[in-house]
Amino acid sequence: MDRTELHAIAERELASRAPVRIHCCMAAGCQATGAAELRSRLDTALAEAGLAGRAEVVPVGCLSLCGHGPLVSIVPDGPLYASVRPDDAPAIVAALQGAPCAVRQVDRNAPFFARQRPVVLRASGSFDPERIEEYIAVGGYQALATVLHDLSPAEVIEQITRSGLRGRGGAGYPTGLKWATVAKSAAPPGDGPRKFVVCNGDEGDPGAFMDRSILESNPHLVLEGMAIAAYAVGASQGYLYVRGEYPLAIQRLTKAISQARKYGLLGAQIFESGFDFRVEIRVGAGAFVCGEETALIASIEGRRGQPRPRPPYPAESGLWGCPTLINNVETFANVAPIIQHGPEWFAAIGTATSKGTKVFALTGNVRNTGLIEVPMGMTLREIVEELGGGTPDGSPVKAVQTGGPSGGCIPAARFDTPVDYESLAAAGSIMGSGGMVVMDATTNMVEIARYYMEFCRDESCGKCIPCRVGTVQMHRLLSGIASGHGSAADLAQLEQLSQLLRETSLCGLGQSAPNPVLSTLHYFRDEYEACLAASKDPG
Amino acid sequence: MAAKTLTIDGTLVSAREGESILEAAREAGITIPTLCHLDGLSEVGACRLCLVELTGSRRLQPACLTPVAEGMEVRTSTERLREHRRAIVELLFAERGHVCAVCVASGACELQDLAARLGVTHVRYDYLAPACTVDISHPRFGIDHHRCVLCTRCVRACDEVEGVHTWDVAGRGTAARVITDLHVPWGQATSCTSCGKCLHACPTGAIFQRGSSVAELKRDPGVIALVVAARKERW
Amino acid sequence: MTAPKLRLATVWLGGCSGCHMSLLDLDEWLIELAARVELVFSPIADTKRFPESVDLALVEGAIANEEHLALITLVRRRSRVLLSLGDCAVTGNVTALRNPLGTAASILQQIYVDHGDPRGHVPTGSAIVPALLDRVLPVHAVVPVDCFLPGCPPPAPRIRAVLEALLAGEPPPATPEMIRFG
Numbered sequence: 001m002d003r004t005e006l007h008a009i010a011e012r013e014l015a016s017r018a019p020v021r022i023h024c025c026m027a028a029g030c031q032a033t034g035a036a037e038l039r040s041r042l043d044t045a046l047a048e049a050g051l052a053g054r055a056e057v058v059p060v061g062c063l064s065l066c067g068h069g070p071l072v073s074i075v076p077d078g079p080l081y082a083s084v085r086p087d088d089a090p091a092i093v094a095a096l097q098g099a100p101c102a103v104r105q106v107d108r109n110a111p112f113f114a115r116q117r118p119v120v121l122r123a124s125g126s127f128d129p130e131r132i133e134e135y136i137a138v139g140g141y142q143a144l145a146t147v148l149h150d151l152s153p154a155e156v157i158e159q160i161t162r163s164g165l166r167g168r169g170g171a172g173y174p175t176g177l178k179w180a181t182v183a184k185s186a187a188p189p190g191d192g193p194r195k196f197v198v199c200n201g202d203e204g205d206p207g208a209f210m211d212r213s214i215l216e217s218n219p220h221l222v223l224e225g226m227a228i229a230a231y232a233v234g235a236s237q238g239y240l241y242v243r244g245e246y247p248l249a250i251q252r253l254t255k256a257i258s259q260a261r262k263y264g265l266l267g268a269q270i271f272e273s274g275f276d277f278r279v280e281i282r283v284g285a286g287a288f289v290c291g292e293e294t295a296l297i298a299s300i301e302g303r304r305g306q307p308r309p310r311p312p313y314p315a316e317s318g319l320w321g322c323p324t325l326i327n328n329v330e331t332f333a334n335v336a337p338i339i340q341h342g343p344e345w346f347a348a349i350g351t352a353t354s355k356g357t358k359v360f361a362l363t364g365n366v367r368n369t370g371l372i373e374v375p376m377g378m379t380l381r382e383i384v385e386e387l388g389g390g391t392p393d394g395s396p397v398k399a400v401q402t403g404g405p406s407g408g409c410i411p412a413a414r415f416d417t418p419v420d421y422e423s424l425a426a427a428g429s430i431m432g433s434g435g436m437v438v439m440d441a442t443t444n445m446v447e448i449a450r451y452y453m454e455f456c457r458d459e460s461c462g463k464c465i466p467c468r469v470g471t472v473q474m475h476r477l478l479s480g481i482a483s484g485h486g487s488a489a490d491l492a493q494l495e496q497l498s499q500l501l502r503e504t505s506l507c508g509l510g511q512s513a514p515n516p517v518l519s520t521l522h523y524f525r526d527e528y529e530a531c532l533a534a535s536k537d538p539g
Numbered sequence: 540m541a542a543k544t545l546t547i548d549g550t551l552v553s554a555r556e557g558e559s560i561l562e563a564a565r566e567a568g569i570t571i572p573t574l575c576h577l578d579g580l581s582e583v584g585a586c587r588l589c590l591v592e593l594t595g596s597r598r599l600q601p602a603c604l605t606p607v608a609e610g611m612e613v614r615t616s617t618e619r620l621r622e623h624r625r626a627i628v629e630l631l632f633a634e635r636g637h638v639c640a641v642c643v644a645s646g647a648c649e650l651q652d653l654a655a656r657l658g659v660t661h662v663r664y665d666y667l668a669p670a671c672t673v674d675i676s677h678p679r680f681g682i683d684h685h686r687c688v689l690c691t692r693c694v695r696a697c698d699e700v701e702g703v704h705t706w707d708v709a710g711r712g713t714a715a716r717v718i719t720d721l722h723v724p725w726g727q728a729t730s731c732t733s734c735g736k737c738l739h740a741c742p743t744g745a746i747f748q749r750g751s752s753v754a755e756l757k758r759d760p761g762v763i764a765l766v767v768a769a770r771k772e773r774w
Numbered sequence: 775m776t777a778p779k780l781r782l783a784t785v786w787l788g789g790c791s792g793c794h795m796s797l798l799d800l801d802e803w804l805i806e807l808a809a810r811v812e813l814v815f816s817p818i819a820d821t822k823r824f825p826e827s828v829d830l831a832l833v834e835g836a837i838a839n840e841e842h843l844a845l846i847t848l849v850r851r852r853s854r855v856l857l858s859l860g861d862c863a864v865t866g867n868v869t870a871l872r873n874p875l876g877t878a879a880s881i882l883q884q885i886y887v888d889h890g891d892p893r894g895h896v897p898t899g900s901a902i903v904p905a906l907l908d909r910v911l912p913v914h915a916v917v918p919v920d921c922f923l924p925g926c927p928p929p930a931p932r933i934r935a936v937l938e939a940l941l942a943g944e945p946p947p948a949t950p951e952m953i954r955f956g
Contacts, residue, residue: 287711304708309584309604462689462708462715463585469630472713473664493663500626503599503619504587632865636874639956640867640926646956655950660922661864661914668873668909685874754956 001264002272003145006136009263013137020055020096022046023073023125027062027216028248029209030069034086038070041089049093061217063125064113065106066209067369073125079105111386112368117349117375119357120333124217129252132259135220141265143336147228148273151339156232157183160335163343164355169200169291169328170403170432171508172354172421178325181315182233185323193237196324197230197277198300198314199332201242201249202284202291205404206455208435210359211329213371215242215249218333219256223279225332227266228339230277233325238277239300243284253281288459292507293318293326295461306461307507328433330359350376354420358431364401364438365391374419381415384438391440399439399523403432405452405459406512408519409445428519430512445524446531450478452516456509467510470501474517481528485537491528495521545611560602560613561589571615572624572653575690576603577740579764580699586690588624588653591615599623625657633664634713635671636685637743643756644744650688651743667713674719676726679749680738682717687745689715693737696763705731717745739763780829780941783815784859785849787842788869788910789835792927793860794818797832799930810941828853830940833919836862836869837911841904850917855940859933861926861955863913868926870910878906921946924955 024030024039042057063071068082072092081092081103088103095101108114118124127134135141147156161176187194199222203211215222226238242250257279260266268276282300289295290305297318299305318324334356338346347355354376360383363369367389374383384390384397391397399409402419408429410417417427424431439448457471477494480486498514505511521528541556547564554563559582564571574586582603590599594612602615614620631637631650639645653659671684694706694717705728709718719728738746739762747756786794794817800807814828815821824845831853837843850856861867875881882896897903913919923936923946936946946952 289711309601457712460712462711462713463583464587465585465627465630465688466587468689468712468715469634469664469667472667473630473633476665496626500623504590504623504627506584506587636871637955638861638865638867638871639954640861641871642956651955652950655954658948658950658953660924660948660953661858661912661919665915666866666870666873666912668870670874 001270003142003149006141006145009133010137010139013133018054018056020078021075022055022057022092022096023060023063023075024057025061025063025069025071025073025125026059027066027213028246029062029066029213030071031248033069035070037086038072038084038089041086042072042092045089045093048090049097051093051096055093055096059128059130060126061124061129062121062213062371064116064121064372065368065370066213067363068106071106075126080108082106112370112372112389115378115382115387116373117357118373119337119346119349120214120221120330120359121217121371121373122337123221124214129217129219130255132220132256132263132265135218139340140220140336141224143339144224144227144265145271147231147339148271148275153183153232153234156228156339159343160232160338161343163338163346164350165331165334165338165346166354166421167328168330168334168358168433170406170430172431175327175331178315178327179229179232181313182235182323182325185316187234187322193235194322195233195235195237196319196322197226197233197235197238198293198296198319198324198326199226199238199240199329200291200293200296200326201240201246201329202288202296203246203329203433204243204288204291204459205406205433205435206452207361207363207401207437208404208433209361210371210434212246212249213361214329214333214359215246216252219249219253220260221336222329222332223253223256223260223266225327225335226279227270227277228335229325229327229332231275233323235325236276236278238279239282239319240279241282241284241290241296241300243290244286250281250283257281287461288455289461289507289509292509294507296326297324304461306463307509309506330434351418351420353422354431358419358434360419360434360436362388362436362438364436365397365440365443366438367392376420377418379416379418380410383419383436384415388438391438393440395440397438398441398443399445401429401437401439401448401516402435403430403515404435405455406430406508406515407432407435408515409439409448409523410519411523414523428522429515444482445520445527446478446482449517449520450475450482453478453513456513460509460513464504464506464510466501467505467507467513470497470505470510471513473497474501474514478517481531481535484531484535486532486535487537488532491532543607543609543611545607545609545613547613548615554607556607558607560591560600560605560607560611563607564602564613564615569615571602572657573603574649574653574688574742575692577692577696577742577760577763579767580692580695580740583691583695586688587627590620590623592617592620621657624653625659626663628653628657628659629662629664631688632659632662633666635667635669635687638685641753642686642744643747643751643753644686645754647754647756647758648744649742669713674725675749676724677728677731677733677749678726679733680725680735680746681749682725682746683744684716685745686743687717688743689717690742691717692740692742693717693746696736696740700763700766701732701734701736703730703732703734706737736763736766779812780810781814781825781827782811783824783828783831783849783853784813784817785815785824785831785833785835785845786817787833787835787846787863787913788838789860789862790868791817791834793834793862796860796925796927796930797933800934801930803934807937824848824852826852830855830857832857832859833863833913834859836866837907837913837916838869839904839906843907843916846913846917855920856913856917857921857923857936857940858913858919859923860928861924864922864924865955866910866912870912873909877908882906922953924953926956
């Protein structure tokens with residue numbers, strides 16, 4: 001495989017396409033609402049209409065407006081159909097020939113679409129993620145070719161550093177700095193691969209599905225990012241850690257890896273360079289804590305998935321004691337676009353400290369539920385009110401929760417907060433991996449805090465005492481307060497335990513578990529006090 | 540080996556490079572509370588009792604896992620740390636069924652000692668009172684999970700010193716339990732050599748010799764370090 | 775004129791009375807104590823009603839039944855200082871060993887029928903034996919407690935040290951020897 005061949009594949013692929021494509025979203029959300037049957041009915045309808053050759057049905061990745069699936073997009077320049085039923089297939093096909101069509105259409109110029117700035121999701125929904133040729137046709141693997149032919153590892157790291165990309169898993173650690181640390185960490189002596197690249201696809205925040213969607217819609221984008229990273233840091237082996245609850249993502253990744261190997265885009269001597277990179281999938285077994293990098297490493301090594309104290313950081317001592325680069329799915333998905341368009345292009349998007357875009361899973365009491373990608377710095381108000389369209393019944397939005405069980409609730413009064421790492425932290429939440437849950441006035445914030453604490457309690461691995469037992473006690477206190485059996489002493493104890501877990505837990509799960517409590521206490525203390533005032537056991 | 544000079548609770552202390560704060564403090568006569576630490580075993584930093592404050596570090600650091608550094612300023616017993624330690628010990632007492640009055644280990648129990656030393660007069664949290672199992676399928680030893688604090692000292696002693704790995708942990712959160720082999724009764728765990736190292740390593744009365752009654756437990760946690768040191772000298 | 779005597783009460787809830795035995799182990803110091811306090815309520819004195827205006831109440835035992843619950847509420851209301859005496863009052867201890875076994879009804883069923891007489895039945899209808907609570911609780915889980923003296927039982931010298939401190943209006947000593955469970 002060389003660049004000429006890559007271009008040839010792309011051209012062949014483009015030439016083989018029918019003039020009209022019916023893009024049928026086959027991501028998990030639309031499949032759950034019947035996309036698979038719809039797709040076969042569209043195929044049948046096309047054949048029956050005698051349009052074979054002039055139009056084709058293409059299974060594609062996420063089309064963004066997940067709450068209104070199944071989604072079908074007619075390309076080029078056709079409508080976007082929403083909430084499509086299998087019975088609608090003949091009407092959609094007839095519409096290709098100019099017949100009037102009653103199937104619900106969505107305005108692509110609506111703010112939900114128009115205000116997005118897709119970088120990671122740019123090609124999502126425009127090609128079949130199960131065919132590498134389609135990915136190559138949209139420019140896939142060109143960044144890897146560029147890197148291997150034109151750039152030294154140091155130059156790659158320099159570009160990533162210059163782009164200002166920060167970790168999309170939530171903490172926002174500068175990606176270039178992490179890569180540089182792994183690159184300069186000495187690999188211990190021994191046989192086999194002695195440096196590793198790991199993609200963290202153990203997404204688990206309630207309401208979050210950014211990584212799942214990226215993996216389902218564009219698996220090669222992540223693989224390409226991993227390969228570039230491996231070249232930059234000097235690794236020859238990669239692991240993609242995906243949670244077991246994402247079978248479609250695992251299936252597509254498995255296919256993607258085997259296709260890439262066939263084309264020589266993974267494996268030995270990629271692009272006929274001296275660079276070797278192999279990727280294996282590791283499937284998680286349902287523990288949220290395995291999203292924590294040291295627990296993830298333990299899990300890949302075949303040990304019990306629980307964290308260990310850092311330092312040493314995985315960049316110095318990770319998988320089997322070797323320097324290991326761990327980045328999140330979305331972080332890797334940003335790599336190829338940065339290489340392709342240049343770090344300056346990327347750095348021009350976003351704010352001074354948070355560059356680029358962020359993918360959010362917009363869910364909850366919001367009209368437009370779905371996957372969005374917006375430039376960093378857009379305000380919560382713009383996201384919730386304009387893209388999200390507010391609440392379905394038009395009542396005022398009360399708060400948004402970002403960052404999942406590690407994050408916090410931000411009240412409507414603070415909706416001018418721009419989404420960047422620092423501003424969200426200053427508002428008492430975190431960027432997190434991208435879950436964004438919208439709440440209206442019917443949401444009880446004590447109940448929300450209780451819910452997230454229950455999640456943390458259930459997901460605590462049990463290794464360190466504050467998290468293991470503290471989450472149980474905090475959940476009991478919150479349940480008591482929410483159910484009208486709380487006292488002022490309970491509230492004081494809740495705050496004491498919050499402090500304890502923050503300061504003494506071993507890993508991020510326990511340290512951040514009090515965040516939903518602390519942020520709701522900060523902004524919605526009146527709701528706690530109302531529960532206490534109505535309490536049957538005021539203490 | 541290079542010496543490092545640091546201050547622990549205002550006292551200038553000289554320590555060997557690579558030594559942990561815990562070791563350096565102990566050599567200087569400063570006791571930092573521990574529970575999951577046992578001389579001779581690897582450190583896991585799980586109990587969080589040895590957390591200390593370091594000047595210049597926002598985060599509390601486990602003394603067992605933090606190596607000494609030149610010029611380091613360590614505080615081991617601030618009011619904040621004492622309060623956190625009391626809370627952690629109280630959480631343990633609340634978690635399972637630690638009834639000192641009827642325990643074989645009373646008088647020789649690290650949890651009981653910690654409570655007294657840290658000023659735990661009572662437990663502020665709700666007692667969870669779970670129904671745990673007692674496994675006396677082994678002819679010589681037994682384990683009462685009511686008294687287990689999940690320090691994993693048995694797991695490490697068995698794995699690292701005896702080299703057998705009969706013990707491990709299953710389940711998660713407060714449902715986590717130490718188990719033998721693939722979660723079979725101890726008496727059926729064929730890998731167990733009945734060496735008794737887990738008994739010596741256990742800080743509470745969870746692992747006991749069958750037939751011993753209240754406050755009768757005899758054990759020597761130092762035996763683990765002794766074996767480890769003796770092997771180092773020989774091999 | 776001598777200072778008015780401090781009004782002392784001792785209360786026996788769900789416990790084995792070992793803490794009261796330990797109190798009696800104070801031997802001749804009891805005579806000194808008697809000079810400084812008036813014992814207004816105690817299982818070892820012939821009083822039936824918990825009086826008003828108690829200065830110090832020593833409470834042995836956990837809250838295990840309805841009677842304990844009613845009494846501790848009264849004790850708390852009428853006492854200036856409430857001291858949890860011994861592990862049952864402080865932690866639930868042996869009295870609370872039944873908690874993992876289930877609710878009161880389930881435990882009675884286990885004791886009287888399942889592990890007792892399969893043809894038997896759970897005693898009912900008695901107004902003499904107070905009803906068990908579903909959960910045995912330490913005293914401070916029910917009412918506020920001012921000081922704690924753990925131990926099963928707390929040895930007499932510990933009780934004396936605490937009483938001396940309280941009589942002198944000082945906080946009770948909290949050294950490791952003074953507060954050991956078990």
